[in-house]
Amino acid sequence: MQARISTDDVPALARGCAVLGTGGGGDVRAGGLAARRAILEYGEVPLVRLDELPEDALVLPLSGIGAPTVSHEMIHAEDEPVRIRDEIERIFGRPPAAVMSSEIGGGNGVAPVAWAARLGLPLLDADAMGRAFPEVQMVSMYVAGIPANIVIMSDVVGNVVTIRPVDGLWSEQIARAVCVASGSSALMADYVLTAGECRGAVIEGTVSRAIAIGRATDGAQDPLAALQDELGAVRLITGKLTDLDRRTTGGFVRGTVTIEGTGDDRGRTLGLEIQNENLVAVEDGRVRAMVPDLITVVDTQAATAIQTEGLRYGQRVTVLAWPCDPLWRTPKGLETAGPRAFGYDLDYLPVEKIAP
Amino acid sequence: MSERPDQRHRLRVGIDVGGTNTDAVVLDETDSVVATAKRPTSPDVTEGLRAALDAVLAELDDPSLVTRVMLGTTHATNAILERRALGRVAVLRLGLPATTSVPPLSDWPADLRDVVAAGTAIVRGGHFVDGRPIAPLDTDAVKRFLAEVGSAADAVAVAGVFSPGSADQEKQVAEIIRAELGDVAVSLSHEIGSLGLLERENATVLNAALYGVARDVTTALQDALDSRGLKVETFFAQNDGTLMAVDYAARYPVLTIGSGPANSLRGAAYLSGVEDAIVADVGGTSTDLGVLVGGFPRESAAAVEIGGVTTNFRMPDILSIALGGGTMVGAEPRSVGYRIGREALVFGGPTPTMTDAAVAAGRGTVGTHGVPDQWRDRLAEAVARADELVADAVDRVALGKADRPLIAVGGGALLLAGRIPGASEVIRPRHAEVANAVGAAIALASGRLETIVPTGNGGNARAALIEKAKEEAAARAVAAGADPASVQIVELSEIPLSYLPEPAVRLQVKAAGPLSR
Incomplete structure (x- = not known):
C-alpha cells in the first residue's frame, strides 16, 4: 500500500473508481478535479490502514448524495466536510481521525481525497461497498449490524442537519427529504463509528485497490488483459453493443443491453440488465453473473469503464465480472443488495461458479 | 434596396475552410450551383479564403450580383489550438457559497489558462435546480471584481449555477458590467451552453476569449469583399448546420467551432435530395462520417x-x-x-x-x-x-x-x-x-434554448412554460437572421430527470428558418 495520495495518483484512482462503479456511482470527473485542487492547496493525503488507527479513533464515512443531473451543475462547496467535522466534535467530544469513502465506485470514491485534504485528515484505505450501489442502506455497516443511529448532513449553503433515526429506513427517508430541501445536493456522514467498530464492518483495501486498477492499464501492451488480470475477472464476452433498451421508471433508469460477440466470441450473445449499475448478465437464458458480484462494461481497446449512461449502439466492448467482497455473500448481505433487492427473482450464485 | 439587382439574378457565395482545402461555391436564387472552386487552406487561413473567393468570383460574368456570403471557418478552432490571438477574459462565477471545491478553469491546460485568464472570482449568487436562489446576487462583490481586473480584461465571462433554468442573475451582472466598464464584451453562460456548470463555464470563457478572433475574421472577410467591390450581407456557419448573421456571430464565436462537418452534412442532404442518410466526407487526411436525420446532423451526446x-x-x-x-x-x-x-x-x-x-x-x-x-x-x-x-x-x-x-x-x-x-x-x-461550401450557402438561421421545466403540478403551467421556451428559441433564430414569418420549431425534446423530488424535464428547443429577404 502506498503511504500518501498525491496529484499523480488522482487520475489512476478516478479510472479505478470508474471500473468499480459497475456502470453507476456517478461521474468521476468533478471529484477528480476537486481532489487535485485540494491536494495542491492543502497537501497530500495520507492513506492509512484500519490497523494503524487506535481502537477508539473516530472514522468519518462521507458521501455526496443527490440527483446525478444536479451534481453536474451544483459543484460541492469546499467547506461542507468542515461543518460535518465540527458537528462531530461537538457531539462526540473529539474530532474524527480519518475520512472514509462510503462508496468506492464512481465519483464518491474520488471526492473523499478532496474532503480528507480539506480536513487535514488521513483517508482510510477502505469503503462501505467495495463497488457502487444506488441506496444509502446498501452499506457494509448495515450488513454488519451496526445501528444507523446518527446521520449528519451538510449542504452547499452551510446548513448542517443531524438526524437520529430509529432505523435505516427512516434514516433514508429523512435524509432524502433534507437533501431535497437543500437543492438535491448534500454531503452526508452516516454511521460515525470507531476504528474498533469498523473491523469486519467495512471493506478494507479498496482505495489502494482502485489506484492499482487504474494503474494496471498504464502503458500496458494489452490494457484489457492487464485490467482483467488485476481484477481477477472473468471475461463474459467481447463484442459489439447491438441493442440498448432504456427506460426511466419511478426515478430510476432500467434497461437491457445486448452485446453480440465478435472474434473468438462470434455467434454468442450476452444480455445485460442495467439500472443505475450493471446488475445481471444472461447468456442463452442462463445467468452468468449477478449483483452483488461486480459486472463492468469496458472499452475493448482502451479498457476504460463505460457508465450505463454512456452506453451507445456500436461500441466495441468487453464485459468483465468478478467476485464481490464476502460480506455481500452473507444472508444479510444478499438480503440487502442481492438480486431480489433489485427486483430480480433469482437465487444468488457466485460469479466464479456460473461465469466460466 | 432599389440599387439591388433583380431578385431572380441574386447570387450567394458559400465558403468552407477545411483542414486541407478551402472550398467556395456560388449558388443562384434557385439554389443551383453556378460556380465552384477549391484552394489549399493557408496557414493563416485568410489567404486561402481570399484565393478561393477570387477563384469563384472569376467564374461569374457579373460578381456584383452576389448579395450574400456565408462562411464556415476554422479560425476559432485554430486560435484555441494554437493559443493565438485570444483575448484575456475576466471569469465570474455566480454560486457562492456553493461550488468552491472546483474553481473556474481548474481543468484548463496551464498554458491556455495563462493566455486567457485575466482573473477569476466566485461571488454569492446562482440558483438551485428548483429555481430558488442559492444566495441573492452580491452586486458589491461583482463591482469589486470588475474594479480589480476590468482594466486587464478584453471580455468578461459570467456563469451562474443553474442559469439555463434561471437566467435573471446573469442578465443583471451584464448590466452591472455595462455600467462599470462600458461596452466591454460580455459572454453569459445561459446563452452558450447547457446544463453542467464546469463545461458550460468553459465554453463561455472560450467564447469570450474568441471575440477578437471573430472581429479579425469579420474584418478580413469584409476587406476582401470591399476590395472586390462587393456590397453583401455576411453570415457565419455554426456547429449545428445553421447560420448566424455577422453581428450575432460576433457575440457567439464559439458556436462556429465544428461548423465544417455540419456544413458538409447539410450540403450532402441538399445536393442529393435525401434527408435521412449516412454521409461520408472524404478529405485529404481523414474521412468524417455523420448521420442526417430529417435533413439536420444528428448531434453528439458526449462532451x-x-x-x-x-x-x-x-x-x-x-x-x-x-x-x-x-x-x-x-x-x-x-x-x-x-x-x-x-x-x-x-x-x-x-x-x-x-x-x-x-x-x-x-x-x-x-x-x-x-x-x-x-x-x-x-x-x-x-x-x-x-x-x-x-x-x-x-x-x-x-x-x-x-x-x-x-x-x-x-x-x-x-x-x-x-x-x-x-x-x-x-x-x-x-x-x-x-x-461543405454548398451546405454553408443553403443553410437556415436558427436559435436554441435549454431549460428545466417542472411537470408535476398542473399540465397548464408546464404547457405555458414550454410555449414560452418555444417563443424564446424562435426569437433567438430571428436574432441570428431568420425571417420572423417563417421560423419553425424544428426540434423539441423532453428528457425526464431522475432522482428529483418534483417531476421535471430538461427541455431542449430549436427553431430555424430561412434567412430574411
Missing part, C-alpha cells in the same frame, strides 16, 4: 474537448477515421495533405497514396499519369483495408439500421466503393467535392 478544454455544447455526432485521398499507402495514417498534386503517383510523384489505390481499383480517373504496375498489388491490399475501415465506421454510426443510403462527398469521395455493407446504396451527387 466535446477543444484544445484540452471540456465543453458541453452540442456538436454533430461525427466519427472521424484516418483515411483520406492523401493517406500514404504503407505509412498510414500519415497523409501528403494538400501536396497530393505533386506527391501522388497519378500526378507523376513518388508517393503511393489512397487516391492512387482508388484509381488502380478502377474507382475513378484522376491525375496526369497512370499507376505504375509494380504498385498494383500493394494498392489493391490498401483498398481492401480501406473498405474494411469504412464498412466498420458505417456500421458504428448507423446504429444498426442498414436501410439508409450513404452520400459520398468531399474531394476524396472516389475512394469509397460502389457498394458499402450497412448502406442501402451509395449516392454520389453532382458537386459532391464542395458539399
Whole structure:
C-alpha cells in the first residue's frame, strides 16, 4: 500500500473508481478535479490502514448524495466536510481521525481525497461497498449490524442537519427529504463509528485497490488483459453493443443491453440488465453473473469503464465480472443488495461458479 | 434596396475552410450551383479564403450580383489550438457559497489558462435546480471584481449555477458590467451552453476569449469583399448546420467551432435530395462520417474537448477515421495533405497514396499519369483495408439500421466503393467535392434554448412554460437572421430527470428558418 495520495495518483484512482462503479456511482470527473485542487492547496493525503488507527479513533464515512443531473451543475462547496467535522466534535467530544469513502465506485470514491485534504485528515484505505450501489442502506455497516443511529448532513449553503433515526429506513427517508430541501445536493456522514467498530464492518483495501486498477492499464501492451488480470475477472464476452433498451421508471433508469460477440466470441450473445449499475448478465437464458458480484462494461481497446449512461449502439466492448467482497455473500448481505433487492427473482450464485 | 439587382439574378457565395482545402461555391436564387472552386487552406487561413473567393468570383460574368456570403471557418478552432490571438477574459462565477471545491478553469491546460485568464472570482449568487436562489446576487462583490481586473480584461465571462433554468442573475451582472466598464464584451453562460456548470463555464470563457478572433475574421472577410467591390450581407456557419448573421456571430464565436462537418452534412442532404442518410466526407487526411436525420446532423451526446478544454455544447455526432485521398499507402495514417498534386503517383510523384489505390481499383480517373504496375498489388491490399475501415465506421454510426443510403462527398469521395455493407446504396451527387461550401450557402438561421421545466403540478403551467421556451428559441433564430414569418420549431425534446423530488424535464428547443429577404 502506498503511504500518501498525491496529484499523480488522482487520475489512476478516478479510472479505478470508474471500473468499480459497475456502470453507476456517478461521474468521476468533478471529484477528480476537486481532489487535485485540494491536494495542491492543502497537501497530500495520507492513506492509512484500519490497523494503524487506535481502537477508539473516530472514522468519518462521507458521501455526496443527490440527483446525478444536479451534481453536474451544483459543484460541492469546499467547506461542507468542515461543518460535518465540527458537528462531530461537538457531539462526540473529539474530532474524527480519518475520512472514509462510503462508496468506492464512481465519483464518491474520488471526492473523499478532496474532503480528507480539506480536513487535514488521513483517508482510510477502505469503503462501505467495495463497488457502487444506488441506496444509502446498501452499506457494509448495515450488513454488519451496526445501528444507523446518527446521520449528519451538510449542504452547499452551510446548513448542517443531524438526524437520529430509529432505523435505516427512516434514516433514508429523512435524509432524502433534507437533501431535497437543500437543492438535491448534500454531503452526508452516516454511521460515525470507531476504528474498533469498523473491523469486519467495512471493506478494507479498496482505495489502494482502485489506484492499482487504474494503474494496471498504464502503458500496458494489452490494457484489457492487464485490467482483467488485476481484477481477477472473468471475461463474459467481447463484442459489439447491438441493442440498448432504456427506460426511466419511478426515478430510476432500467434497461437491457445486448452485446453480440465478435472474434473468438462470434455467434454468442450476452444480455445485460442495467439500472443505475450493471446488475445481471444472461447468456442463452442462463445467468452468468449477478449483483452483488461486480459486472463492468469496458472499452475493448482502451479498457476504460463505460457508465450505463454512456452506453451507445456500436461500441466495441468487453464485459468483465468478478467476485464481490464476502460480506455481500452473507444472508444479510444478499438480503440487502442481492438480486431480489433489485427486483430480480433469482437465487444468488457466485460469479466464479456460473461465469466460466 | 432599389440599387439591388433583380431578385431572380441574386447570387450567394458559400465558403468552407477545411483542414486541407478551402472550398467556395456560388449558388443562384434557385439554389443551383453556378460556380465552384477549391484552394489549399493557408496557414493563416485568410489567404486561402481570399484565393478561393477570387477563384469563384472569376467564374461569374457579373460578381456584383452576389448579395450574400456565408462562411464556415476554422479560425476559432485554430486560435484555441494554437493559443493565438485570444483575448484575456475576466471569469465570474455566480454560486457562492456553493461550488468552491472546483474553481473556474481548474481543468484548463496551464498554458491556455495563462493566455486567457485575466482573473477569476466566485461571488454569492446562482440558483438551485428548483429555481430558488442559492444566495441573492452580491452586486458589491461583482463591482469589486470588475474594479480589480476590468482594466486587464478584453471580455468578461459570467456563469451562474443553474442559469439555463434561471437566467435573471446573469442578465443583471451584464448590466452591472455595462455600467462599470462600458461596452466591454460580455459572454453569459445561459446563452452558450447547457446544463453542467464546469463545461458550460468553459465554453463561455472560450467564447469570450474568441471575440477578437471573430472581429479579425469579420474584418478580413469584409476587406476582401470591399476590395472586390462587393456590397453583401455576411453570415457565419455554426456547429449545428445553421447560420448566424455577422453581428450575432460576433457575440457567439464559439458556436462556429465544428461548423465544417455540419456544413458538409447539410450540403450532402441538399445536393442529393435525401434527408435521412449516412454521409461520408472524404478529405485529404481523414474521412468524417455523420448521420442526417430529417435533413439536420444528428448531434453528439458526449462532451466535446477543444484544445484540452471540456465543453458541453452540442456538436454533430461525427466519427472521424484516418483515411483520406492523401493517406500514404504503407505509412498510414500519415497523409501528403494538400501536396497530393505533386506527391501522388497519378500526378507523376513518388508517393503511393489512397487516391492512387482508388484509381488502380478502377474507382475513378484522376491525375496526369497512370499507376505504375509494380504498385498494383500493394494498392489493391490498401483498398481492401480501406473498405474494411469504412464498412466498420458505417456500421458504428448507423446504429444498426442498414436501410439508409450513404452520400459520398468531399474531394476524396472516389475512394469509397460502389457498394458499402450497412448502406442501402451509395449516392454520389453532382458537386459532391464542395458539399461543405454548398451546405454553408443553403443553410437556415436558427436559435436554441435549454431549460428545466417542472411537470408535476398542473399540465397548464408546464404547457405555458414550454410555449414560452418555444417563443424564446424562435426569437433567438430571428436574432441570428431568420425571417420572423417563417421560423419553425424544428426540434423539441423532453428528457425526464431522475432522482428529483418534483417531476421535471430538461427541455431542449430549436427553431430555424430561412434567412430574411
